Amino acid sequence: MSKQKLVVVGNGMAGARAVEEVLARGGAEMFDIVMFGEEPYGNYNRILLSEILNGIQDADGITMNPLSWYAENGITLHAGHRVEKIDRAAKIVISNGGVRARYDKLMIATGSRAFIPPMQGVRMEDGSLKPGVFGYRTIADCQQIVDYARRSKIAVTIGGGLLGLEAARSMTVLGCESHVVHLAGHLMEMQLDVAAGGILKKTIEGMDIRVHTSKLTTEVLGTDKVEGLRFKDGTELPCDLVLVAAGIRPNSEIGQLSGLTVERAIVVNDHMQSLDDRDIYVVGECAQHRGRLYGLVAPLYEQAKVFAEHVTRTNVNAAYHGSKLATKLKVMGVELASMGITDPTDDNDEVVQFTEPKRGTYKKLIVRDGRLVGGILMGDIGKAPFLMQAFAQDAPLPEERLSLMFDLGTPSAKVTYDEMPAETQVCNCNGVTKAGIAASVVAGASSSKAVMAQTRAGMGCGACKGEVTELVSWLLGGEVEEDPSVHYYVPTIPMRKPELMREVVARGLKSVSSVFRELGNGEVDPSAKPALASLLITVWKGEYEDERDARFINDRVHANIQKDGTFSVIPEMPGGVCTPDELVRIGQVAQKYNVPLVKLTGGQRVDLVGLKKDDLPKIWSDLGFKAGYAWGKSYRTCKSCIGTDFCRFGLGDSMGFAQRIERRYRGIDSPAKLKLATAGCPRNCSEAYVKDVGFVAVGDGKWEIYVGGAAGAHIRKGDLLFTAKDETEAMLIGSRFMQFYRENAKWKERTYTFMERIGLERVRAVVVEDSEGICADLDAAMEASIAATVDPWLEAVAPKTANQFTSVIPAKEDV
Amino acid sequence: MMASTEVLLGFIDQIPVGEGRTFRVADLEIAVFHTAEGAVYATQAFCPHRQGPLADGLLGGTTLMCPLHDRTFDLRSGCGTSHEQLGLATYPTRVSDGEIWLHPVPSPAREAAE
Numbered sequence: 001m002s003k004q005k006l007v008v009v010g011n012g013m014a015g016a017r018a019v020e021e022v023l024a025r026g027g028a029e030m031f032d033i034v035m036f037g038e039e040p041y042g043n044y045n046r047i048l049l050s051e052i053l054n055g056i057q058d059a060d061g062i063t064m065n066p067l068s069w070y071a072e073n074g075i076t077l078h079a080g081h082r083v084e085k086i087d088r089a090a091k092i093v094i095s096n097g098g099v100r101a102r103y104d105k106l107m108i109a110t111g112s113r114a115f116i117p118p119m120q121g122v123r124m125e126d127g128s129l130k131p132g133v134f135g136y137r138t139i140a141d142c143q144q145i146v147d148y149a150r151r152s153k154i155a156v157t158i159g160g161g162l163l164g165l166e167a168a169r170s171m172t173v174l175g176c177e178s179h180v181v182h183l184a185g186h187l188m189e190m191q192l193d194v195a196a197g198g199i200l201k202k203t204i205e206g207m208d209i210r211v212h213t214s215k216l217t218t219e220v221l222g223t224d225k226v227e228g229l230r231f232k233d234g235t236e237l238p239c240d241l242v243l244v245a246a247g248i249r250p251n252s253e254i255g256q257l258s259g260l261t262v263e264r265a266i267v268v269n270d271h272m273q274s275l276d277d278r279d280i281y282v283v284g285e286c287a288q289h290r291g292r293l294y295g296l297v298a299p300l301y302e303q304a305k306v307f308a309e310h311v312t313r314t315n316v317n318a319a320y321h322g323s324k325l326a327t328k329l330k331v332m333g334v335e336l337a338s339m340g341i342t343d344p345t346d347d348n349d350e351v352v353q354f355t356e357p358k359r360g361t362y363k364k365l366i367v368r369d370g371r372l373v374g375g376i377l378m379g380d381i382g383k384a385p386f387l388m389q390a391f392a393q394d395a396p397l398p399e400e401r402l403s404l405m406f407d408l409g410t411p412s413a414k415v416t417y418d419e420m421p422a423e424t425q426v427c428n429c430n431g432v433t434k435a436g437i438a439a440s441v442v443a444g445a446s447s448s449k450a451v452m453a454q455t456r457a458g459m460g461c462g463a464c465k466g467e468v469t470e471l472v473s474w475l476l477g478g479e480v481e482e483d484p485s486v487h488y489y490v491p492t493i494p495m496r497k498p499e500l501m502r503e504v505v506a507r508g509l510k511s512v513s514s515v516f517r518e519l520g521n522g523e524v525d526p527s528a529k530p531a532l533a534s535l536l537i538t539v540w541k542g543e544y545e546d547e548r549d550a551r552f553i554n555d556r557v558h559a560n561i562q563k564d565g566t567f568s569v570i571p572e573m574p575g576g577v578c579t580p581d582e583l584v585r586i587g588q589v590a591q592k593y594n595v596p597l598v599k600l601t602g603g604q605r606v607d608l609v610g611l612k613k614d615d616l617p618k619i620w621s622d623l624g625f626k627a628g629y630a631w632g633k634s635y636r637t638c639k640s641c642i643g644t645d646f647c648r649f650g651l652g653d654s655m656g657f658a659q660r661i662e663r664r665y666r667g668i669d670s671p672a673k674l675k676l677a678t679a680g681c682p683r684n685c686s687e688a689y690v691k692d693v694g695f696v697a698v699g700d701g702k703w704e705i706y707v708g709g710a711a712g713a714h715i716r717k718g719d720l721l722f723t724a725k726d727e728t729e730a731m732l733i734g735s736r737f738m739q740f741y742r743e744n745a746k747w748k749e750r751t752y753t754f755m756e757r758i759g760l761e762r763v764r765a766v767v768v769e770d771s772e773g774i775c776a777d778l779d780a781a782m783e784a785s786i787a788a789t790v791d792p793w794l795e796a797v798a799p800k801t802a803n804q805f806t807s808v809i810p811a812k813e814d815v
Numbered sequence: 816m817m818a819s820t821e822v823l824l825g826f827i828d829q830i831p832v833g834e835g836r837t838f839r840v841a842d843l844e845i846a847v848f849h850t851a852e853g854a855v856y857a858t859q860a861f862c863p864h865r866q867g868p869l870a871d872g873l874l875g876g877t878t879l880m881c882p883l884h885d886r887t888f889d890l891r892s893g894c895g896t897s898h899e900q901l902g903l904a905t906y907p908t909r910v911s912d913g914e915i916w917l918h919p920v921p922s923p924a925r926e927a928a929e
Contacts, residue, residue, distance in 0.1 A: 444897045446885060513833075513851065524851070524875035527885065549833025549851070553871040553882045556834075561882055565861075565868040801831040807868075811840045811917075813823035 003032045006311065007093055007103035009083045009254065011037025013046055014284030014300045015109035016065045021308030023073055030312060033075045034101045036093070039138060040080040042066045045459075047297060047429075050163075052142040053170035059139050064459070083110075086258040088277060105279050105311055108266065110251035112285040112295070113137055117158070117246050120219040132226030133242045136167055148241055149174040155241040156180075156229060158217055160187040162331055164245035168209050169332045171243070179210045179237065181217060181229065183246070191327065191338035195355065196362045196376050203334055203360045212237075248295060250286040265293050270319035272307045281307050290322055297429045299323035326388045328381065328428060328464060334360065337384035339391045341366055341374035349373070352401045363405045370396050385467070389424045417474045426471060427464045432457035437468065441475040448472040448713065469713055477746070477753055489535065489747060490528035493519045497746060501539055510540050512550035530555070531747035534633055537669045538742050541781075542788035548801050554631035557805060558792040559616055561631075565807075566596075567616060568609040571625030572666060575640045575658035575678075576604025582625070589622045601630070603637035603675060613807040617796035626666065627793040633748070635665040635738075638676035641685035643697075650680035652697025657727055658686075664731070665738070667789035668782075671745040671754075674738060689717050692751040693734050698723065703730035707737055707763070708755030716752045719760040722768050732779070736767040739778040739785075824908075824915040827855065835870035835879070840919050845906060846870040847915065848890055850877060856890035857906035857917055864901055893922065 006022070008015050019033060027033070037043075043065040051057040060066075070077040081095035086106065094100050114135030116122060124130055132152075134145050149155060155171040157164045160182030171178035180187075186197025187204070201211050219230040220242060228238040255266035260274045265288040267275050272287065274280040283303045285295055294300060302323055309318035326339035343366070344351055350367040361379035365372060365387070372391045377384050383405060390397060397404060422435035432455045445451045448469040452458045458465040489497040493515070500519075509515045512532045516524050529550040537544045548556050559567035571586065578586075586606050590598050596610035605628055611619060620627075629636060640658030644650040658678040668674075678695045679688035688694030690711035696704045702723055709718030721737060724730035740763065745754045755763065765771035767778070795804070803809060822840050830836045830849035837860050838845050844860035846869040856877065862869055867883030874880075877890045887897040895901035904921035 450884075524878075526873035526875035526878055526880040526887070529873055529875060547833065548831060549874060552873065556871075561868075561871065563865065563883065565866070565871070801834065802829050803831075803836050806836065808837045808839045808844060809825060809829060811822050811838055812825040812914075 004030060004104040005102055006031035006033045006105045006107065007101050008033065008035040008107045008109065009086075009093060010107075010109035010111055010251075010284070010286075011035050011039070011043055011077065011079065012109065012111045012284070013043060013064070013297060014111060014304060015107070016043030017301055018107060018109060018283050018304035018307050019073075019075065020065075021304050022312055025308055025312040025314045027308070027312050028074060031105070033073075034103075035070070035075055035077045036081045036083045036095055036099075036101075037077065037079050038082040039140070041139065042069060042077070042079070044139065046137075049136070049139070049142055050166035050170050052139060053145060053167060054173040055146075062139075083254060084257075086254065086280075088258055088280075091279070103279070105281070107281045107283060107307060107311070108254060108274075108286060109282070109284045110254055110286045112248035112250045114141075114244055115247040115249045116244050117217070119217050121222070122220045130220055130222065130226055131224065132222070132240055133220060133244065136163060136243055136245045137248070145241070145243060146174065149176055152176050152239075152241040154179070154239040155243060156237060156239045157243045157245055158182075158229075159245035159247065160184070160211065160213070161190065161245065161247070162188060162329060164243075165204065165331050167243050167245050168204075169207065171241075172208055176241065177210075178208070179212065179239065180204075181212045181215045181231075181237070183214070183216055185214050187211065187213065188331070189342075191336070191342065192376055192378075193342040193364065196342075196364065196378050199355075199357055199360055199362050199378060200331070200334065200336075202357070204332060207332060248285065250288075250293060252286050255282070255286070262288075264288050270306075270321065271310045272303055272320060273310075281311060283307050289320060292322060294323060294325075296323075296325060296327055298327070298431065299325070301430060324392055326391050326428065328384050328388065334378065335381045337375070337377040337381045337388065339375045339388055340372070342376060343374075350401075352404065354405055365401075365404055367397060367401070372397060385420060385424050385426060388428070389421065392425070417471055426467055427455075427457035427459075429464075430456040430459060432468075434471065437471055438475055441472060445472075446476065473714070473753060477749070477757070490525065490531050492516075492521050492523050492525050492528060495519070497535065497744065501535065501743065504536065504539055510536060510543055511545035511547050512536065513547055514545075530633070534669050534671060534747065538781075538785070541784045546800075548804075556801070557613055557616055558627055558795065559611070559613075559631055562609065564610075566610045567613055568607050568630070569611055569616065569619055569623075570601060570605050570607045570628035570630035571623050572628040572662065573605040573625075573637075574662035575638065575655045577655060577659065585623060586625075589619055592622065593619055601637075602639075603630070604639045605630070605637060613805050616805050617799070620793040620796040625793075626791050629667055632669065633672050634670055635668040635674045635676070638662050638665075638678060639686045639688075639691075640678045641680050641683075643678075643680040647680055649683060650697070651699045652678075652680050652701065652703060652727075654678035654680035654686065654695070654697060657695060657703075657730075660727075661731070661734075664735075664786060667791070668738070668742075668785055670738065670742050672748045672750045674741075674751070676734075687711060690715065691718065693737060694718050695730050695734065701726045703727060705730055705733055705737070708751045708760075710750065710752040714750075714752060719755055719763075721760070721764055733767060735782050736775060736778045737763065739782040740767055742785075743778075743781070821916045821918050824917050827910055827913050827915055830855075833874050835872060835874065837868065837870040838917075840917065843919065845917065845919075847908070847917070848874060848879065850874060850890070852876070855908050855910050855915055857908045858888070858890065858893060858903040859905075859921065862886055862901075863895075863903065864898070869903070 045062045048062040081097045083093045084096050085094045092102050114137040155176035156179045157168040158181050160180045168178045168180045186194050187200050216232040218232050221228040230236045250265035252262050252265045255262045260276050261267045265286050266282045267288045268282045272281045284300045306318045306320040309315035328337045352365045354363040364376045366374035424434045440451045440454045451472050458468040487496050489500050530552045533550045595608045599607045601607045638658040638661040640654045643654035674692045676693045677686040677688035677691040679686045680697050688696050690709040694706040704723050705721045706718030707721045710716045722733050824838050833851045835848040845857050846860045847857045862881040864886045867881040871882045872879050880887045888903050893903035893905040907918040909916050
């Protein structure tokens with residue numbers, strides 16, 4: 001049987017997603033797929049357009065399906081072609097570029113465009129927008145806006161919905177005085193009630209954005225370019241850039257031209273087919289289903305799935321029944337969840353409400369017959385997953401209404417995840433549930449990135465990324481009681497870390513192979529080897545028997561492997577300080593070895609990136625620096641600010657302290673990397689509050705010690721462990737904490753998870769108050785570890801294994 | 816054109832026990848592994864996922880883990896064990912008098928074990 005032709009008109013989020021769904025159902029075997037897209041790129045994430053405006057991402061960064069994806073999947077994409085005509089009799093579509101494509105099945109996903117409300121003077125005589133007025137819908141729009149904003153002083157965004165607010169924020173980032181003009185009485189009236197809109201307005205005004213509500217714009221002033229706006233109340237606002245984000249209009253003209261039933265958009269049945277032509281499907285913002293139009297991504301994706309099931313005939317009964325609108329979003333850093341109605345509409349509706357305006361927190365739930373019919377969460381949206389689930393499923397709510405809004409007596413996220421039902425939807429854009437994420441972790445995904453790539457959770461608007469990350473780390477951290485193996489330090493040896501440490505001491509096991517031999521079940525899991533090596537180093541220090549095959553490649557060649565198999569070299573630079581001579585030497589080495597990239601790291605050092613393994617020993621010798629340990633699960637570095645030497649505000653010698661820290665702890669292995677910082681005052685220029693261990697000078701020689709901070713994928717302010725009276729005491733307590741962590745943390749468990757698992761109170765009791773009487777042991781163990789470290793770059797002249805630094809060995813007897 | 820006869824790669828002690836090294840035969844790079852049990856296996860040099868250098872991976876028994884993204888493979892068959900759709904081409908080898916001989920014609924990359 002020859003393949004049918006599937007033509008897709010529109011290559012946005014709905015069109016591309018629909019094709020992905022078709023491919024996932026074996027559609028490549030059934031169809032030759034041809035796509036038309038008006039924009040000259042692959043499919044990108046329109047939800048993230050504001051990130052282009054404010055420069056966080058470029059076009060590549062928000063691309064979901066690059067052009068290569070189409071080629072790889074055998075799809076013919078006509079990018080830059082708008083389809084102008086559908087000849088339904090001949091079953092042919094014709095583009096403005098003259099491309100004709102015959103179809104057996106046609107899918108229309110032309111989406112929508114920015115709605116430009118009628119305003120006097122908004123257009124020039126030729127119908128084009130007045131220079132300075134922009135719609136906000138495409139990458140091209142964004143690029144033009146960015147260019148224009150650079151030459152502008154005052155930018156006004158018309159429309160105070162999600163899109164408009166994000167755009168207004170970007171205008172401040174671009175250096176403009178930013179105003180929002182909104183027709184309704186409060187912001188985001190589709191998602192928020194008056195009170196929540198008011199709180200949001202205050203929050204936004206705090207970000208230096210001026211908000212004007214209940215304003216109808218009647219005229220765009222200026223003859224050949226924008227000079228201001230005039231409103232219905234007679235007032236005027238001078239400005240030189242106007243961004244219109246006042247809603248969208250479906251691109252349904254193609255339906256009208258082709259004789260399809262079009263009301264507000266192209267009307268479809270439950271199979272997403274046009275009422276007039278069963279070979280034409282319509283999906284997304286240009287479709288009208290049971291009288292409703294959808295502009296959020298989640299319903300679009302549901303529709304795409306129904307279309308795919310139906311067109312591939314994998315489920316001929318596939319039907320779309322409409323979506324209940326619930327959305328979780330982040331507007332200008334404010335987390336927000338909204339579902340259903342925003343105000344009670346029935347006398348018997350029960351309203352549960354909590355307001356804390358000072359913190360920007362607002363919660364309101366509307367309950368009807370014991371079921372949730374509406375809700376707004378702002379500021380604290382911790383309960384959103386549960387509530388959105390209850391809303392979507394129309395599930396009965398607990399009698400105790402308070403528990404709907406707050407996690408009573410359950411301070412840690414762990415408990416929440418434990419309680420979260422498996423079918424709870426975590427990512428609303430892509431419909432990924434807790435169970436889906438768990439399945440991906442069980443199948444071997446070992447990072448949130450891997451889980452996201454597999455399940456697409458977090459790949460829509462991105463608002464749930466944090467939650468996905470936390471859930472994944474919770475799943476990997478393993479607090480699940482049913483399966484004791486999740487507590488094992490390594491999978492094939494049934495012992496937790498403290499027990500395993502006692503056992504290796506009792507049996508005198510000093511090498512990884514001996515541990516597997518004596519305690520294992522015969523199976524050697526490669527990923528367990530580095531974990532055991534780390535544990536044995538901590539236990540045995542100088543007596544550890546180093547078997548290089550047990551170490552990750554980075555620890556075999558003392559450099560950090562890169563995506564192309566090259567390595568990076570980071571020399572030690574205590575406190576981010578070096579002499580001019582040292583800096584020149586680094587430069588000379590970089591020149592001599594033609595280093596592809598010289599990069600300053602976040603840890604205040606110089607990274608030489610893209611080096612051949614074979615060159616590493618020579619580079620180390622030429623550098624004459626000690627190793628920076630930037631590759632390992634170990635003490636990494638200690639950042640510092642300029643401290644008291646030159647800074648006008650410095651209260652403590654952060655620079656000197658950082659150098660003393662680095663010279664003491666360099667090369668100390670640990671369960672995961674340890675990044676430290678010292679700050680000379682609470683201004684925190686060196687970011688000590690968000691480090692594994694951070695020291696902050698607070699005057700009178702005192703140092704605050706913060707532990708468990710993070711500012712990577714996970715962001716957490718460190719816990720204040722102790723305020724030390726001087727540097728010596730700070731060093732001692734910091735050292736004790738690190739040793740306690742080394743002995744008790746799971747493999748790859750960063751201090752921020754460790755602190756949440758063990759708890760600040762217990763850690764403080766142990767390392768400050770010596771509640772377990774082990775402080776002397778901890779101190780002695782750390783001293784012994786320090787004494788046992790050897791600079792691994794000395795292997796430059798004394799390699800440890802055969803061909804340690806040889807990237808390719810020629811065959812002895814070649815052909 | 817590469818002959819289909821065996822090639823002498825070199826001595827087994829050029830590869831530390833439990834590690835791998837990349838060898839070059841004519842213009843072909845091959846990853847060769849020396850397991851803790853003393854066996855020698857050869858596979859394609861780069862991971863089918865993102866071209867990680869497999870000889871830099873970690874070995875446990877006959878399981879190989881790529882250094883870049885932790886994809887795992889069984890060296891005996893080339894089958895992917897973490898991701899079934901990924902597989903490695905393998906090359907027959909034998910060790911005689913401490914020398915590694917390799918037949919430079921690959922068994923095709925295999926997917927999951929049947």
